[in-house]
Amino acid sequence: MGKRTNDVRDWDEVHQAILSHQTALIRYASSILGEREGAKDVVQEVFLKLCKQPWRDVEGHLVNWLFRVTRNQALDLLRKEKRMSLFENPETMERLAGVGESSGQDARTQERVGSLLELVGQLPGKERELVTLKFQQGLSYKEISEVTGMTVGNVGYVLHHALKELKTRWSAAESV
């Protein structure tokens, strides 16, 4: 049994982690969920898990850990929504399936933060998520792969499509 199992950080350490990472995590969770409020709840749960986490589990890769757990939490929330609305709401289904025009609706209810970000908000869930990780967090493909559990190749593939799509919509928007 690892010696450091009981190595507990003090609250200041956790608090510091909250202050440093909450904004990024909330953004990340919103990119998965397509909305802001649920994202905060998700992030609160993530930090709660951090409180209960043996230090050795996060030591050295705290940021990765936070993102990964945020992702799991957010996806669970989505799944829950899905279960409740399956067959009642094809739009949700489509959003979850990552097809079609997807989350436009949710994105539109968000505050307007700029035309390009709006376009990002209309991407299917997975693309939106990766674009956020890439451009907001500045993560490399490999880091994205570590957070999401996708292969590097797959990350590249999804981002490639996302950018292609964004480019098309961007130039369409510009020309209007």
Next chain:
Amino acid sequence: MEKISKGDPRFTAKALGEQSEELENVEITSEDLKEFEETLALAKELENEFGNSESEETLSEDQISDLGKRFEERDSKWKLLMFPGWVYNVAACLAIGAVGVVMYNDKGLFEEEPRRPSPVDTVAEVDQVAVNDDVSESAIAVDRFEEAKTDRDDGVERKTEIRVLTKEFVDDLGVGSSKQLLEYADRAGVSGDANGTLGNFTQPRTVQIAETEAVFKLSPFTVDASGGNVYRDTQTLAGGRMANVPLESASSTIVLNVPAAPYRSISGDFGNVRESRLRGYASGASHMQAQPLSGGIPASAPNREGYDHIEENDFRSVMDNPLSTFSIDVDTASYSNMRRMIEGGARPLPDAIRIEELINYFKYDYAEPTGETPFSVNIESASAPWKSEHQLVRIGLKGKTIAQDERPAANLVFLVDVSGSMGQKNKLPLAQEALKLLVEQMGSDDRIAIVVYAGSSGLVLPSTTANNQETIQHAIDNLRSGGSTKGGAGIELAYKVATEKFIDGGINRVVLCTDGDFNVGVTDDGSLVRLIEEKAKSGVFFSAIGFGNGNYQDGKMEQLSNKGNGNYAYIDGKQEARKVFVDDMLGTLHTIAKDVKIQVDFNPAEVTAYRLIGYVNRKLAKEDFNDDKKDAGEIGAGHTVTALYEVVPAGVEFDTKGVDASKYQRPATKTTGSEEWLTVKLRYKAPNEDVSQLVDFPYTGNVEREFKNASPDFRFASSVAGFGMLLRDSTHKGNLEMDDVIEIARAARSKDSNGLKSEFVELVRKAKALLEE
């Protein structure tokens, strides 16, 4: 230097400044340089916008102080983090290749102030931890699992699932690594994926791993969980089978205490051992226990076919039960499925044999209906070939034949599974051929649409009138397999299209073509059935066509089509495709009567006991006969439906199995003046009506009539029934042998225009050889 163009994902990677050796050795083709510049500009702009929009989204002070409070309380929790030794065994095992995902309900995080009091029906608060080869993560999984176990006394009902995915399962999916699997699972909506889920239990859920637990490791198996609904409500979940991993001395057992579940069984293909079954009890807990597996991982290819257990009908005393009630069944899937197994050199699994479907695979030469009833009823009897003192009574229905040009217009939406597993030659390519054969039969009044489902779903052919043959054939040719299966969105879309193009008085139908791995999610099976049932009421019926083998989910397919006023066929080759889509198309698609129920009223003066052969899943309570709300089978144009009863005539000795006859009850004596054996009563509804019609047909048999004097159709159907009984190793098979079946069938195959009856004889020969091995 390798040149890459804008279609290559590396193009984007390079524009985004990814660093890798590979990228250093590629360069953008000159014609795409402009595009490259644009991508660079876009990337820059994205960076800027994301950077500038950094509005300070933070947790509220309340949320943070909540966290602080929880942190102070954590000490009491730390003991959960002291992992027992076996945790490390779990981790060790996982490291050698198994991938596990443990899912369970998150407990309410804030006990003082429960934020989400979940009612029973929102059992979906699931936490998921991916356990891959990362030891620390598996520790997290176990930790959370412990929490879920210990923290269940808050009065909130929840569901717990243990979900374990195995290496074999991963391989079977065709994904290369556990990470890809999780990615796949995300796409398929993990919890919405029936495969690999063990347990779907909705009531108080203690899930314990026994103290002696070392570790468990799974390989494919099937869990059937029937929810106690009398009318077939069985969920077939494909998954992995528990097997021992010999770590230290511990045995591996999972005990799932599931109170109030009337029936659960677990069955599977245990290596090469056939199946094994454990049952729970009506009132108590059911236990599923891992079967030790000598060689570790089974050498044979995983078999994830799922079949519901079939318990043969026994003789019933006419005194006690004069009424026998069942729903007709025109399905034939069991026959072609059995044929596939025998042709493949395997003895068919008994539960894969539904005798009525074997009998109904063949067309019989019954009289055309005259008068108002849309079908004719043909009753015949003779002695039973396997027990000459018993009589067989055959009830044969024939639906009115409708000429091709009198057929109502059809509005068909094909819902085609294009998941990776459909890529095999006997699946999607066969489905494409079958569809094309069908399209050739259709005309300008008919409409066809195609919806595909896999990782994503979509309409690949909008509803198109069938005179656009080329467009349709082209769309069919272009179906490609790839991706995972996700049926939910697809089926929704298919119904949407069918409803939009609804033809009043026409044939409106969604036809599912799949290898059966219809992953709409364990918890959603119920919703799926409800959806299909509901749409059937609105006039859009549902048919299922099965292809291929390996992970074929027979039980679920049958259930779905039953609920959808539909039929269910299994296609194992081009000939069968022709039979289903061309020869039987009218009947398959054009329902002439629905909710057809049969109730046979036996006369105790003439008949001591009876046994309905087959139709095990179609039995109805006697009250259901007159209840128009109770769903039953459909009959299509030109279809024949046959049911056989084995009856014990009065005067023939019959073992009442130790129950004394009532001292007071006496058979109705001949004073009634009736020598009728029985009366066949039928209820049916016209396809667009809700009120049933009743017709009845009294029948008087003759005990002297020998089997050899019966009609060829009668004898042939009897031989098929006998074959089914032998394959199921029925206790009622008497002195019947495969050779008798061959002889009877050979002599009785009259009017065998499509050669199927001769083929049957061959099949019996092969089966005989297989059984003798």
